[in-house]
Amino acid sequence: MPSYDHYVILGNGPAGNNAASFLRENDKDAKITIISDENIPFYYKPGLTRYVTGDLAVSDLLVESLPSYRERNIRLRLGQIVDKIDPEQKIVFLRHKENVHYTKLVIASGSRARVLPSMRGYAQCLKHITTYNEVMEFKDQIQAANDFFIFGGDLVGFKFIKMLGSMGKKVTLLIYPNAFWPFTLTHEMQTTIASNLEKSGVEIIVGDDIHRIIEKENAYVVKTVKGMEKKVDMVFSFNGMIPSVDFAKGCGLDIDRGILVNETMQTNVPDIYACGSCAQIYNPDINSYTTSIGWPNAVVQGEVTAMNLLGDHKVIESAGRKYFDLEGVKIKTTWWEDIEESSSI
Amino acid sequence: MKDINIVIEMCGSAGEGTISAGEILSRFMSAQGYEIMSFDSYPAEIRGFGKCVAHTRISSDPIYSPGKLADVLIALNDNHSISQLSALKNQGILIYDSQPARPHEEDKSVLGWVDPGIITYGIPLTMLAHRAAGSARGRNMVALGAIAAIFHMDKAGFTQSIEDRYSKKKKIVIDSNVNSFLEGFEWATKHIEKIDSFSFEGVTMPLQDEKLIINGNQLVARAALDANLKFYAGYPITPATKIMEILSKELPRHGGILLQTEDEIAAIGAVVGAGFGGIRAMTATSGPGFALMTEFTGLSVMAEVPAVIINSQRGGPSTGIPTKTEQSDFNAALSGGTGDCPRVVLAPTDTYSCYQAIVLALYLAEKYQTLVVVLLDFFLSNSIRNIDTPEKPSESLLNANIAPQPEELENYQRYKITETGISPRTIPGTPGGIFFSTGLEHDEYGRPNYSDKGHLKMTEKRFKKHGAVLSEAPAPQISEFDGETADIGVISWGSSAGAAREAVMLARKEGISAASFSSMMLSPFPEKELIGFSDKCKKLLVPELNFGGQFANFATHIIKRPLERLNFITGRPMASEDILEKMREM
Numbered sequence: 001m002p003s004y005d006h007y008v009i010l011g012n013g014p015a016g017n018n019a020a021s022f023l024r025e026n027d028k029d030a031k032i033t034i035i036s037d038e039n040i041p042f043y044y045k046p047g048l049t050r051y052v053t054g055d056l057a058v059s060d061l062l063v064e065s066l067p068s069y070r071e072r073n074i075r076l077r078l079g080q081i082v083d084k085i086d087p088e089q090k091i092v093f094l095r096h097k098e099n100v101h102y103t104k105l106v107i108a109s110g111s112r113a114r115v116l117p118s119m120r121g122y123a124q125c126l127k128h129i130t131t132y133n134e135v136m137e138f139k140d141q142i143q144a145a146n147d148f149f150i151f152g153g154d155l156v157g158f159k160f161i162k163m164l165g166s167m168g169k170k171v172t173l174l175i176y177p178n179a180f181w182p183f184t185l186t187h188e189m190q191t192t193i194a195s196n197l198e199k200s201g202v203e204i205i206v207g208d209d210i211h212r213i214i215e216k217e218n219a220y221v222v223k224t225v226k227g228m229e230k231k232v233d234m235v236f237s238f239n240g241m242i243p244s245v246d247f248a249k250g251c252g253l254d255i256d257r258g259i260l261v262n263e264t265m266q267t268n269v270p271d272i273y274a275c276g277s278c279a280q281i282y283n284p285d286i287n288s289y290t291t292s293i294g295w296p297n298a299v300v301q302g303e304v305t306a307m308n309l310l311g312d313h314k315v316i317e318s319a320g321r322k323y324f325d326l327e328g329v330k331i332k333t334t335w336w337e338d339i340e341e342s343s344s345i
Numbered sequence: 346m347k348d349i350n351i352v353i354e355m356c357g358s359a360g361e362g363t364i365s366a367g368e369i370l371s372r373f374m375s376a377q378g379y380e381i382m383s384f385d386s387y388p389a390e391i392r393g394f395g396k397c398v399a400h401t402r403i404s405s406d407p408i409y410s411p412g413k414l415a416d417v418l419i420a421l422n423d424n425h426s427i428s429q430l431s432a433l434k435n436q437g438i439l440i441y442d443s444q445p446a447r448p449h450e451e452d453k454s455v456l457g458w459v460d461p462g463i464i465t466y467g468i469p470l471t472m473l474a475h476r477a478a479g480s481a482r483g484r485n486m487v488a489l490g491a492i493a494a495i496f497h498m499d500k501a502g503f504t505q506s507i508e509d510r511y512s513k514k515k516k517i518v519i520d521s522n523v524n525s526f527l528e529g530f531e532w533a534t535k536h537i538e539k540i541d542s543f544s545f546e547g548v549t550m551p552l553q554d555e556k557l558i559i560n561g562n563q564l565v566a567r568a569a570l571d572a573n574l575k576f577y578a579g580y581p582i583t584p585a586t587k588i589m590e591i592l593s594k595e596l597p598r599h600g601g602i603l604l605q606t607e608d609e610i611a612a613i614g615a616v617v618g619a620g621f622g623g624i625r626a627m628t629a630t631s632g633p634g635f636a637l638m639t640e641f642t643g644l645s646v647m648a649e650v651p652a653v654i655i656n657s658q659r660g661g662p663s664t665g666i667p668t669k670t671e672q673s674d675f676n677a678a679l680s681g682g683t684g685d686c687p688r689v690v691l692a693p694t695d696t697y698s699c700y701q702a703i704v705l706a707l708y709l710a711e712k713y714q715t716l717v718v719v720l721l722d723f724f725l726s727n728s729i730r731n732i733d734t735p736e737k738p739s740e741s742l743l744n745a746n747i748a749p750q751p752e753e754l755e756n757y758q759r760y761k762i763t764e765t766g767i768s769p770r771t772i773p774g775t776p777g778g779i780f781f782s783t784g785l786e787h788d789e790y791g792r793p794n795y796s797d798k799g800h801l802k803m804t805e806k807r808f809k810k811h812g813a814v815l816s817e818a819p820a821p822q823i824s825e826f827d828g829e830t831a832d833i834g835v836i837s838w839g840s841s842a843g844a845a846r847e848a849v850m851l852a853r854k855e856g857i858s859a860a861s862f863s864s865m866m867l868s869p870f871p872e873k874e875l876i877g878f879s880d881k882c883k884k885l886l887v888p889e890l891n892f893g894g895q896f897a898n899f900a901t902h903i904i905k906r907p908l909e910r911l912n913f914i915t916g917r918p919m920a921s922e923d924i925l926e927k928m929r930e931m
Contacts, residue, residue, distance in 0.1 A: 078461050096443065
């Protein structure tokens, strides 16, 4: 029997694309639309650090090409910003004044760089490596720049530091214990990481904080609370990610940091699901909601979401999916356990 | 010196001022000294709100084709512009209304269909038009203002062009349009962060003589008047109607008569009648009308009566696609009708040569007492160029009838066998010049004669004219060869010739050895020149806008060797880009 469902997926990352692929494989007749504010088809976001430093070409980043969407009859809307959702009428309002009607909505909008409250006054000076659109703006500057100031850390940040090192750039890192938000690095972890990085020529600052950043003659002067002053070409902030869900606020969805979903990825609003790093998933073991990071987690969540959209009742697994080796410290990404638990290190 | 080559398309709904905005852009750019080539496409239906596209190519260098894809698409109407996105280059620029009066329904927003790579500039067209003139009507002018700012066009000159365009209207109309333009200009200057590379700033055009901004149909009418046309009969049909429309006003002022007939059969009948009466007469039509005229075309040839038919081709057969261009009436023009029916067929290759073709057609028809068909097409009829004003025809071209000498009137043979096939012709009323004229086969006096020898003699006579016609025909346009030979020779006709010429020029820049050949004269055809050309080319290519390769089939019989074909029936004019791509493959 033909289906007349219109699955609208907000987000073009691994969760959204995996959900779309699974839906298409199992529902040939449905209309499937992916909406993304980025102007590039599905790409491998973890490769951005290598792309921005010139180690990868844009073609190396692409996971899916535009024709592959057309072949699978998936409507891909790129560079389109969602303003709000109306769950009553089942409409997604796009910034360019177009209304998209859905029967089932999947929010897989991912996450964006977290800017610490104390840094918001200097937000215009900070650069992040979270999206292709962002890095396109400063990719060329990186080649020309010599001195980099990085504060925070996190997984992407450490990868970036490594890439800068290989390019012979000078890097200063002000390490924050909570750069892995929502996780916090222990003192022991920080010490290990700092020691390993110093060996590779990175100047490490621990136990200090940013006081001011002043933009001066195409450069930046970073002043710390303890009085250190550094003139650099570019300043980067790597303090973890926060779910990108502003457009969903006020529409009736339960939102904490991310969109709250149950174990089947369903929100409190009928026919709306959320998955990937924009979602906070309920864990009955701890009776709370946790967010997840990482590509493999997003892939699994996208698939589980699609299964449940098609009428299944699949519960998301509670096991971690990948270990990161961070300068000698092994970190398991998980949406269930706290990073400080021994099993995660 | 900095140069520029840009194709700008404006897409809207009928009634939104799309075509007039395109015209203003063309005129302004021409006044600035740029080469322009533009054409419009619009719905076939007289009523309704169909899609209109004004396509304008602007260049600081000579151009020969309109450009296949647009660099800039201005979307006045989102719904219509969605399908036009396929004609926008991958890295092109989309200008759209960022604040429409109400939100678009799903899939009805042009921005919703944009692929990565396209640069988008959102301009609140509706809002600014309201602010400037109190209604949304001025959105087209707001859009022009926006592109003028984005591409650094001369604001004062552009404003002047708008004032000129509406100079015969009330002041309020002029002010509304100018204010809308300025509103768009100021807004874009202030708000658009330019990320494209197109700019007219620093492109200094040499001062040129004033150009004539004109399309093929307008030039046809002008040429006909200059060439002493005294009678026009016709029935309106797209894309030829404009010729009749202009002549309906101008012909009476030039001492002529225009007759709108009940159909095309009556029109050609009247033209043949007027030709018989000794005055220059013509009609203009398109495929369906040309089909109806077939019987009278035979009469014109058989009775040796001058008649000129302009056939502006459109998509066919039958009613076909009235507002799309095609070159699919080649066979019908050369051999439509019954019997062995030699006629002259001319096909101008660009706007300028439309003038030459009409002057020549009226001259040849009169001198050789035969049918002359001029093949235009939708694109040639409607595309606007800025050209040098053509020189008026010489006196010898204006009065070409070969009258009998007084001694010939003593035993007057209207269909006398002569060296050239031309029999001296008396105009009705000439003392002693009475003759029979009939569609039946006849003898030298015009009396019916069905003998095999008589039929052969008269058929040979009618065909004999071809040799003489060819001696007066303009020489084919053959590009210079790089050396003795070329790897690829491109043979073209009609409106595709410009694209072919441009493709050859581009190919040469890429190191491809190539040359081009085109002939305005299709029947009789300069066969010797074509054979000479093809002998110097290793491979041959014939691009044309029909499915079956009508001209290619014709050319094959002349050159007696295989050739490559490139055929499109997309309704769009031939693009040099397509020909070049094919040449690369060869």
